[in-house]
Amino acid sequence: MQNQLFIYNTLSRTKEKFEPINKGMVGLYVCGPTVYSDVHLGNCRTFISFDLIYRYLLHLGFKVRYVRNITDAGHLEGDRDEGEDKFEKKAKLEQLEPMEIVQKYTLGFHDVMREFNTLPPSIEPTATGHICEQIEMIKHIIVNGFAYEVNGTIYFDVEKYNSQYKYGQLTNRQLEDLVAGTRELNGQDEKRGRLDFALWIKAKPEQIMQWLSPWGWGFPGWHIECSAMSSKYLGNTFDIHGGGMDLQATHHTNEIAQSQACNHKTPVKYWMHTNMLTVNGVRMSKSAGNGFLPDQLFSGKHPLLEKGYSPMAVRFFMMQTHYRSTLDFSNEALKASEKAFKKIINGLITIKILTHNEDTASFDEELNSDILRLCSLCYAGMNDDFNSAITIANLFNLLKYINSFHHNILPLASLNKNSFETMKRTYIVFVEDILGLKEEKFFKPNLIDDVLEILLQTYKNAKEIKDYKTVDLIRAKIKEEGIIIKDTKNGVEWAYEE
């Protein structure tokens, strides 16, 4: 049951039984961020979705090598070799070195990922750290006849490639249709085919980020980075490659082409794509002006947000929707999830203190089997293409029982030890390890001072009504925490114990 994992494969457009290439091991590659500005929230959804996938694979006992790159060079404004380099442009704007831009936004990205409680990947390679590998790969592609040089720039020959392989297979498109969708080459273009894309780009003299290659000074194209890094760490063919749906048509299509042109092997067994984020029904994007940053979402400082929502509430919100469905952000939906999340966490605190004392006096067969059924449904949800929505629904069903036991509406003695332990383990493991949710402390900065104030007031009140039992209790307990209470002529004061 727990091993019957099914994954929707974009390549076949069906759910397939997951069978790793090497038994017990999984190679997972996810396209990471281009660190030229703050992480986009939609980007976060992708990484949170794959964090869930990573966590579940680990839970199933797989040895997972999770590679998520950092794109820190070579990403032009137009994905098809036009426009300025994103880093160079931003560097000019912020009056910094391109690498300062990279450093700044990489750190910011990691902060956000930490706030969302995502596990770090096993390897987080950078594009600039793998220039040699990319050059090597390009050389192979040229030798194999699928790329050509024009004035120091190397282009991938899509038409030639398509004569032997299917270029548009990931998106189920014919080459002719793709060509029809692009504009005609104007006289300035050096490339031969309209769909051809750059593997290596000749640098302008003033450019800061450039490297020496067999074809002169230049920098790598965006797509070759992922191909080079994934094959280096996961091999020529690996299990799962993921990313946002908008990478499917261009980036991932080109990755497949590059890998096959280089070593004649299909690079990936299962392609997984996460869906987009919308705000009040409209796709979140820069041009629509409805894209808020993670920090704005947390603080509530954005015109579209009524209030701030904590990272864990947002994470939970995302997991209530399947990763292949579009997810709509609205204050109403966010508030609903915030409440539901707190309920889940309160349940976590409850189940942790709940214990079974081996008493089965009022054993209820039906109840036991229902609880075991719900536990297995939690697995069934995740096994069905990581359907966390189903898992969460069943966690809520379990939670009802947990609360009923806790409030003695149902006697704990109606469960046997095994059912109880299964319920407890399932709830905790799913909430903490798989969904990656944790309790958040919402304490104000000066909470301690305020609580102390309340305590001292209670102390004073007790003293006035000569309730010395309470007075002594407060004094003794607070002393254990290293604080002594002093009755002075001016009233009650506290001090650190010396």
Added chain:
RNA sequence: GGUCCUGUGGCCGAGCGGCUAGGCUCAGCUCUGCAAAAGCUGCUACAGCGGUUCGAAUCCGCUCGGGACCUCCA
């Protein structure tokens, strides 16, 4: 224009041929010094019209909405 996805109750969101999804909201009940928490009950949904079937939210066709990619974005 091409390639696709999608329309579920007041809101969000699973399900994708027969079995109560779940959460939030609202109304009521139980419990309760007050309040909260928790439990219970109700609000009887599947865009419309045809068709296939013993049986359709689920499959097929048409109509009407919404959206994505092909162009910067995960």
